[in-house]
Structures are given as structure tokens and as C-alpha cells.
Amino acid sequence: MRTTIRIIRSxxxxxxxIAAALLCAATAAAVPHRPDGDxxxxxxxxxxxxALRQIRGERAxxxxxTLADALANARRYIELGQTFSDPRAYGYAQVALGQxxxxxxxxxxxxxxxxxxxxxxxxxxxxxxxxxxxxKADQFDAGAWLLFANIQQVRGNVxxxxxxxxxxxxxxxxxxxxxxxxxxxxxxxRARQGEQLLAQALTEPTGASASERAWAWxxxxxxxxxxxxxAPAEAAFKQALTLVADDVYTRAAYADLLLDQxxxxxxxxxxxxxxxxxxxxxxxxxxxxxxDADADAAVLSEILSQRFAEAxxxxxxxxxxxxxxxxxxxxxxxxxxxxxxxxxFAVQREPADARILLECAIAAGDAxxxxxxxxxxxxxxxxxxxxLLLANQVQQINxxxxx
Amino acid sequence: xxxxxxxxxxxxxxxxxxxxxxxxSYLVLSTNSGDAEIQGQWDVALRDxxxxxxxxxxxxxxxxxxxxxxxxxxxxxxxxxxxxLSSAGASCRPESRELLVDEHSDGAYAVLRFTAxxxxxxxxxxxxxxxxxxxxxxxxxxxxxxxDGASRSAVLSPEQPxxxxxxxxxxxxxxxxxxxxxxxxHIWIGYDHMLFLISLLLPAVxxxxxxxxxxxxxxxxxxxxxxxxxxxxxxxxxxxxxLAALGVIGLPSRLVExxxxxxxxxxxxxxxxxxxxxRGWALAFCFGLVHxxxxxxxxxxxxxxRGALALALxxxxxxxxxxQLTVVLAVVPLxxxxxxxxxxxxxxxxxxxxxxxxxxGVWFVGRAFGLGVG
Numbered sequence: 001m002r003t004t005i006r007i008i009r010s011x012x013x014x015x016x017x018i019a020a021a022l023l024c025a026a027t028a029a030a031v032p033h034r035p036d037g038d039x040x041x042x043x044x045x046x047x048x049x050x051a052l053r054q055i056r057g058e059r060a061x062x063x064x065x066t067l068a069d070a071l072a073n074a075r076r077y078i079e080l081g082q083t084f085s086d087p088r089a090y091g092y093a094q095v096a097l098g099q100x101x102x103x104x105x106x107x108x109x110x111x112x113x114x115x116x117x118x119x120x121x122x123x124x125x126x127x128x129x130x131x132x133x134x135x136k137a138d139q140f141d142a143g144a145w146l147l148f149a150n151i152q153q154v155r156g157n158v159x160x161x162x163x164x165x166x167x168x169x170x171x172x173x174x175x176x177x178x179x180x181x182x183x184x185x186x187x188x189x190r191a192r193q194g195e196q197l198l199a200q201a202l203t204e205p206t207g208a209s210a211s212e213r214a215w216a217w218x219x220x221x222x223x224x225x226x227x228x229x230x231a232p233a234e235a236a237f238k239q240a241l242t243l244v245a246d247d248v249y250t251r252a253a254y255a256d257l258l259l260d261q262x263x264x265x266x267x268x269x270x271x272x273x274x275x276x277x278x279x280x281x282x283x284x285x286x287x288x289x290x291x292d293a294d295a296d297a298a299v300l301s302e303i304l305s306q307r308f309a310e311a312x313x314x315x316x317x318x319x320x321x322x323x324x325x326x327x328x329x330x331x332x333x334x335x336x337x338x339x340x341x342x343x344x345f346a347v348q349r350e351p352a353d354a355r356i357l358l359e360c361a362i363a364a365g366d367a368x369x370x371x372x373x374x375x376x377x378x379x380x381x382x383x384x385x386x387x388l389l390l391a392n393q394v395q396q397i398n399x400x401x402x403x
Numbered sequence: 404x405x406x407x408x409x410x411x412x413x414x415x416x417x418x419x420x421x422x423x424x425x426x427x428s429y430l431v432l433s434t435n436s437g438d439a440e441i442q443g444q445w446d447v448a449l450r451d452x453x454x455x456x457x458x459x460x461x462x463x464x465x466x467x468x469x470x471x472x473x474x475x476x477x478x479x480x481x482x483x484x485x486x487x488l489s490s491a492g493a494s495c496r497p498e499s500r501e502l503l504v505d506e507h508s509d510g511a512y513a514v515l516r517f518t519a520x521x522x523x524x525x526x527x528x529x530x531x532x533x534x535x536x537x538x539x540x541x542x543x544x545x546x547x548x549x550x551d552g553a554s555r556s557a558v559l560s561p562e563q564p565x566x567x568x569x570x571x572x573x574x575x576x577x578x579x580x581x582x583x584x585x586x587x588x589h590i591w592i593g594y595d596h597m598l599f600l601i602s603l604l605l606p607a608v609x610x611x612x613x614x615x616x617x618x619x620x621x622x623x624x625x626x627x628x629x630x631x632x633x634x635x636x637x638x639x640x641x642x643x644x645x646l647a648a649l650g651v652i653g654l655p656s657r658l659v660e661x662x663x664x665x666x667x668x669x670x671x672x673x674x675x676x677x678x679x680x681x682r683g684w685a686l687a688f689c690f691g692l693v694h695x696x697x698x699x700x701x702x703x704x705x706x707x708x709r710g711a712l713a714l715a716l717x718x719x720x721x722x723x724x725x726x727q728l729t730v731v732l733a734v735v736p737l738x739x740x741x742x743x744x745x746x747x748x749x750x751x752x753x754x755x756x757x758x759x760x761x762x763x764g765v766w767f768v769g770r771a772f773g774l775g776v777g
Contacts, residue, residue, distance in 0.1 A: 032505040032516075038472065039469065041465045042449055042467065042471065044464060045453070045459065045465065049453075088423070088425065091426065091539030091541035092538070313558070314425065
């Protein structure tokens with residue numbers, strides 16, 4: 001009992017420390033100042049920044065970069081960018097490609113790398129346009145097929161994603177192929193088979209990298225979560241995090257599972273001190289703090305709205321899903337949230353995007369706005385009890401309006 | 404005080420790990436009309452400066468004030484060489500003023516303050532921004548230009564690294580005039596406000612006696628009635644416009660929009676089946692409060708200049724009144740002349756009001772129940 005209390009206390013304490021740090025950021029923002037002493041630490045560079053700097057240092061020493069070096073450097077930047085959800089890394093990757101970034105026609109590997117960077121900026125069509133010639137030139141590039149499948153899946157084109165997985169399976173590690181297949185199966189009405197296939201593949205010896213194995217576990221976890229299997233989903237998330245403890249996407253998805261189970265305290269323990277580094281994790285921490293009616297909630301919410309305002313100021317529209325969720329869950333502004341959720345669904349169409357659109361439409365009492373999500377649910381035949389429940393609620397609004 | 408203590412504690416080095424946000428710098432340039440000098444403040448993330456000039460000299464993964472201060476000259480020369488300011492084609496010479504630090508939502512920033520001296524009084528400003536684009540093409544310079552307190556902004560990117568501003572238009576008078584124009588425009592295109600006003604004006608040339616409408620005898624009494632209605636409407640919508648524009652009170656837009664439609668509907672119905680007959684101005688006052696919220700949301704959409712809020716608000720309000728006056732001037736002489744005509748009461752008052760009520764009814768249902776009409 002005492003240990004439990006201590007764990008809870010330390011989790012809350014950590015959240016309070018983050019809130020304090022952020023509070024400081026928020027309040028000090030308006031006052032440029034001159035620190036009192038030379039020893040005062042202004043910034044601690046995160047592990048991601050230090051790693052990025054290291055790549056840069058190595059690059060500076062190497063004279064006359066070859067295409068292979070440039071591609072290797074760009075790949076390392078992008079891997080770090082993915083793990084830590086750090087947008088700057090994608091800019092560095094672009095610079096690392098040097099003369100090859102703008103070359104036309106470019107070698108297929110360069111096209112694939114460009115597609116990765118474009119995908120990060122949510123320029124999905126442009127990314128696909130790079131990938132198509134690359135895949136024509138090299139049909140055996142497993143990474144390119146996987147990226148192609150991924151983008152098609154994000155765009156909601158499940159059929160095209162499945163076709164890409166079929167091309168991927170013969171050329172990739174069996175686990176990677178299984179993950180691709182399971183992930184599209186989960187979106188097309190065969191979630192249970194996909195789940196079994198993937199769970200089986202994960203028990204077999206594999207040559208896949210740690211990040212690929214983690215991705216397989218995360219996909220398994222998300223599939224289980226959508227099927228309503230909370231405990232097995234949680235076990236899979238934990239497996240993923242033993243492989244990639246820092247991965248922002250996995251941590252955020254795990255936090256969503258916990259939030260769905262009303263386990264706000266556990267969210268705060270999970271996200272811990274690093275939650276503030278990425279908007280995705282900070283958002284979950286803020287929702288958890290608010291549900292707990294915690295004093296930090298207001299400060300966290302303030303910081304997040306500042307970050308979103310800054311993103312808007314620079315013309316960034318890649319965070320509409322997060323912004324919609326913030327607007328509905330934290331700011332309780334369903335009209336604004338619905339606007340964002342609709343804009344988001346026009347660009348990306350995954351289960352989470354459908355869910356936020358349905359939730360916002362219900363809250364705003366606007367059944368018509370949910371139509372694209374309803375169409376998508378019907379066309380894909382996705383197996384997700386929670387989404388179907390929301391779809392039913394939308395249809396009830398419709399009926400209510402007609403009566 | 405509590406907050407200040409917390410900050411101090413944290414600045415002493417407890418936490419403060421940088422967050423992962425795209426790279427942005429915040430460049431604020433300010434000047435006044437008639438000046439040949441620009442004051443600049445440029446907030447650049449320490450993380451980005453570390454990339455460019457290697458701030459973390461001892462490679463311990465932290466950046467201290469000592470490390471930043473020691474490179475003050477390098478920081479200014481790095482930054483100011485990558486920003487070219489010019490006025491009418493002649494370049495303005497930037498000089499460093501002071502180096503400070505600040506916290507933004509994603510970590511610590513260096514604050515570079517500088518002054519740029521231009522050869523002549525500023526008539527235009529050219530900004531050519533080249534910082535960090537070579538290291539991170541995702542970098543953006545978020546520029547705010549303040550002239551006499553009125554702000555304009557721009558986002559500078561590798562695709563769009565330059566920006567030209569015409570400074571001759573930025574005087575307070577121009578801001579005011581621009582918002583007057585916006586206010587008038589809103590009345591002329593905002594049929595709901597116009598129809599509301601017309602509904603209130605139609606009976607102003609009549610007087611209610613023994614359950615029947617009679618034409619007023621003198622122009623004076625007609626004008627007094629019009630004056631009372633218009634004044635009441637103006638006073639009440641000015642109150643809510645001001646309060647809502649300043650953020651003192653706020654209402655959901657759906658409520659406001661359907662409230663406006665309802666006010667038009669009720670005002671028109673009142674002409675057909677009169678309930679309020681002698682105190683038309685009271686009706687105008689009550690419903691005017693709702694219309695003020697509607698004006699405020701338009702004003703917010705236009706984007707209020709931070710430094711000239713009062714001016715913009717006043718300008719917009721004056722514009723609304725001018726727009727409203729033009730409606731009065733167009734309608735009142737016409738209905739005054741027609742008031743004695745046999746068709747005026749059945750045709751114009753009842754017929755016109757019925758048409759208005761119909762339109763307003765459709766708006767109301769559409770806006771209140773989100774059916775996408777009106």
C-alpha cells in the first residue's frame with residue numbers, strides 16, 4: 001500500500017515538475033532578461049539534439065561526400081526525427097542530401113528519402129509522386145514499398161496499402177511483411193486474423209531491427225485496442241517500449257489506451273518528465289491532468305495552446321488532429337474542434353482521424369459533418385466496436401433532427 | 404511572486420530540456436512614421452544557434468549563460484549578416500544593442516536587440532532574411548512589423564525569404580479609414596442587419612391609434628421616431644460590440660447568428676401583429692445587443708491590430724453607423740412620401756414585413772439547427 005502511494009506521489013510530483021518548468025516558460029516569455037551568473041544553465045540539449053549534433057560533426061569531417069554517405073546521414077537524421085518526433089531532424093536530412101535533394105532526375109534512393117521527408121510534412125500526394133518512379137526503377141526496395149503502404153494507409157486508401165504490402169512481403173523480413181499485412185487487414189474487416197498473424201509472427205526468430213520489432217508490437221497493440229482487448233493491448237505496448245523506450249508515437253498511443261480506461265494517473269506516470277518534448281505526449285498529459293482535476297492542468301493547457309498558436313503562425317497544418325482533440329477535450333469548444341477535425345480528415349484518414357471527427361460531430365450536434373467518417377467506416381469495413389458505437393450516436397442525431 | 408520563485412528555481416538548473424518543435428525565430432521590427440530608424444528584437448532558439456555557431460563549447464550537453472555571453476559578438480555577426488533591411492532600395496545599417504535571453508514554449512532563446520539606421524525617412528521597408536535556411540530548410544522567420552503601434556506580420560521561408568512593406572499606408576488615420584470601410588461594407592452585405600433596420604423603420608412613418616395604423620402628420624414626428632429607433636440600435640450594439648471585441652464577454656457564434664435571425668423575424672412579425680407599437684426604440688435597443696455580438700465576430704475575423712485596438716474598434720463602429728445611415732437615408736424619404744398611399748399599409752408594411760419574416764424564419768431555422776441554409 002505504502003509503495004503504491006509512493007509511486008503515485010512520485011508520478012504526480014513529476015507532472016508537477018513539468019508543469020513548473022512549463023509555467024516558467026509561459027510566464028517568462030514576455031520578459032527578455034539578463035541571467036545573473038555565467039553558470040546558469042539556459043538549455044539542456046535533449047538526447048535527440050546531442051545525437052543530431054554528433055551526425056553533423058561526423059559529416060563536417062568527411063571531405064567529398066558520396067551519395068551513399070549522404071543517404072546514410074539523411075537516414076540517421078530521419079530515424080532520430082521519427083523516434084523523438086523532432087521536426088528539425090527532417091530539415092537536417094534534407095540538407096544532408098546536398099546536391100541530390102534538388103537533382104532531377106534523381107536516383108531512386110534519393111526519391112525515397114525525399115518521400116520520407118515529404119510524408120513527415122503531410123505532403124502525402126507529393127510523397128507518392130516521388131515513390132512511384134522509385135518503385136518502378138527498383139521493385140525490390142522493401143523500405144520504399146513499406147513507406148508507400150504507410151502513406152496509402154494514412155490517406156485511407158486501404159486497398160492500395162494492401163496491394164503494396166503484397167509487393168513488400170517477398171522482399172522484406174517476414175516480421176515486417178506480417179506487420180504491413182496485419183495493419184491493413186485490421187482496417188478492412190479482418191482485424192482478428194491480422195492480430196493472430198502478427199502475434200504469431202512476433203513469436204518467431206527474426207532478423208528485423210529493434211525499431212521494426214517495436215513497430216510490430218505497436219501495430220499489434222493498436223489492433224487489440226481497437227478490438228476492445230485492453231489488457232493484451234497494454235502488454236503489447238509494454239513490449240514495444242522495452243525496445244524503443246523514447247518513441248513518441250508508441251507512448252502517445254499507449255497513453256490513449258490508458259485514457260480510454262480512465263487511468264489518468266497511469267498516463268502521467270507513463271509520460272513522465274519527457275512529456276513536454278513533443279506536442280503529442282504533452283497533449284495526453286494535459287488531458288490526464290484535466291481529468292484528474294489537477295492544478296497543473298491550466299498551465300499545461302496554456303503551454304499547449306501557445307505551441308499550437310505558434311504552429312499556426314508559421315502556417316503549419318500538420319497537427320490538426322491534435323489541435324482538434326485539444327479543442328474538444330481541454331478547451332471544450334466543439335465548433336472549433338469540428339472545424340479542425342474536418343480539415344484533418346481531408347488530409348489523413350486513419351481510425352484515430354475518424355474517431356476525432358465522429359466525437360467532434362457528436363459534441364457539436366452536426367451529423368452532416370461526420371459523413372466522410374461514416375463513409376470511410378462503411379467502405380473499409382473496419383472492425384472497431386468503439387468507432388461503430390460513435391457512428392451509431394451520429395445516426396441518432398440524424399434521426400433526432402428529422403423527427 | 405510564486406511564479407517568479409518557481410522560474411528562478413528552474414533557471415538555476417533543475418529542468419528545462421528543449422521541446423521538439425519546428426525551428427522558428429521571432430523577429431520584431433518597430434518604427435514610427437517619420438523615423439529613419441528601426442528597432443529590432445530577434446529571438447532565436449539556443450538550439451539553432453548552437454547548430455550555427457557551436458555554443459556548447461565544453462560539449463556537456465548544456466548551454467550556460469557564460470557560453471552564450473562569451474559568444475555575443477559572434478552571435479550578432481552571424482545573425483545580422485543574414486538579415487538585410489532596406490528602405491526604398493537603400494540599405495539600413497544594423498548595429499547590435501544588447502544580448503538577453505528568454506523562454507519560449509519550447510525552450511530558451513537568445514534575444515538579440517539591435518538598431519538599424521536608414522539613410523532617409525522610411526517610406527518602405529524591405530526585409531531579406533537568410534538565417535538558418537542553409538542548415539534547416541524547415542526553419543521559418545516569423546516577422547512582425549510594428550509601425551506606430553499597428554502590426555503586420557509575415558512568414559519568411561526558403562521559398563519566400565524576402566518581404567516588402569509599404570510604410571506610407573500604415574498611419575493611424577489609414578488604419579481607422581480601413582476599418583470604417585470594413586464596417587460600412589459589413590452593413591451593405593449583411594442583409595440580416597439591413598432587414599432588421601428596415602423592419603423597424605417601416606412603421607416609423609405611421610402612428611398606432613385605436614388598433615389601427617395612421618400616417619404621421621408631420622415630417623418632424625416621423626424623423627423623431629426614426630431618430631429614436633436608430634439611436635437606440637446604435638447605442639445598444641455599440642455596447643456589446645465593444646465588450647465582445649475587447650474579450651470582456653463572449654457568446655457562441657451559433658447562438659448569436661440565430662439570435663440575429665430571430666430578432667429580424669420578431670421585428671417583422673411585430674409589424675404584422677403589433678405588440679410593441681409606441682416604444683419601437685425599446686425593441687431596437689434589446690435586439691441591438693445581439694447584433695453587436697455579430698459585428699464583433701466580423702471584427703475578430705478581420706484581425707484586430709494589436710497596437711491600434713481602440714482605433715480599429717472605433718473605425719469599425721463608425722463604419723457600421725455610416726452604413727446604417729445610408730440605409731436610413733435611402734428608405735425614410737421613400738416611405739415618408741408613400742405613407743399616405745392606400746397600398747402602403749397592406750402592401751409595404753404588412754406585405755414587406757411578411758416577406759422579411761419569411762426570409763428571417765428560414766435563416767433562423769437554418770442557423771439554429773445547423774441545416775446549412777442562410
